[in-house]
Amino acid sequence: MKDFYTIGMISKLSKISTETLRYYDKVGLFCPKHRDEDTGYRYYTKDSLTALLIIRRLRNLGFSIEALKSALEDPSLSNLKSLLLEKSQEYEQSIKVLEARENACKIAYERIIKGENLIGLFKYNISSDTDIENIIKIDFLPEKNLVYSRKIMDSYINSDLSLSRWIDIYEKCTENGIEMKGSIIVIYHTNPLDQFLLKDCDVEFAMEINSDDASKLSKNKTRKWGSFMACTSYFVGDYSKIMSRHVEMIKWINTNGYRISGPIAEEFIISPLDVYNTEDYVTKIIIPIEEIK
Incomplete structure (x- = not known):
């Protein structure tokens, strides 16, 4: 199962706490995609690590959970530009x-x-x-x-x-x-x-x-x-x-x-x-x- 990761392993790789990962799972933002039929355990896939790192970067920019969901559901450059511009304008108003x-x-x-x-x-x-x-x-x-x-x-x-x-x-x-x-x-x-x-x-x-x-x-x-x-x-x-x-x-x-x-x-x-x-x-x-x- 080298292409699957437990929550502890993904936490170490992404430097995101297990508590935060469980929260992301709960709100439907980032969920384990593989389920072991024998044990019932759920695992994260290798490919999902990239999505998690994108979440980490955008979260650092202050993106809300809804904005993060939008970025993952529509990974196009045009959507990302729109989300970044909206956040930038929000910060501009906050600074004022x-x-x-x-x-x-x-x-x-x-x-x-x-x-x-x-x-x-x-x-x-x-x-x-x-x-x-x-x-x-x-x-x-x-x-x-x-x-x-x-x-x-x-x-x-x-x-x-x-x-x-x-x-x-x-x-x-x-x-x-x-x-x-x-x-x-x-x-x-x-x-x-x-x-x-x-x-x-x-x-x-x-x-x-x-x-x-x-x-x-x-x-x-x-x-x-x-x-x-x-x-x-x-x-x-x-x-x-x-x-x-x-x-x-x-x-x-x-x-x-x-x-x-x-x-x-x-x-x-x-x-x-x-x-x-x-x-x-x-x-x-x-x-x-x-x-x-």
């Missing part, structure tokens, strides 16, 4: 997703560093009687590309934050290999302060992405935002108390020769998706403005 996740980690790290610096500034360098002029700034916001989700939210409760909507944005980016470039931005397409008054609010949840990724997505998922002058300020601490800073900023705008010219936005530097401690939350308030002439 991993790169997006790596970038998301780096962005999150940079946000935390920025947030820590702001916490130190506000907690230890700004006292309760600090002039509001020192914590409000006029900035020009450059244009950004956003991936976004927008809907009318009934009896909106600002302090609830709608974290599931945030996660949807994060997952939309990472699962599609989209490079995130900043923090979650929430834009309120309502009258100023309506988001605090349990009113129905038109709320947009967004994330900055690069222009190349924006061009790949449908127009109803991305848009441009920015390129305007804004009154900005950071709020450090429990988000449920942020309304007071909004009120201070609106008063400042009204008494300094400006008016609100667009939807108010909040950028979450450190948020409840980062830490449990509410005292470590850092939120940037962005109010588009224009000078009154």
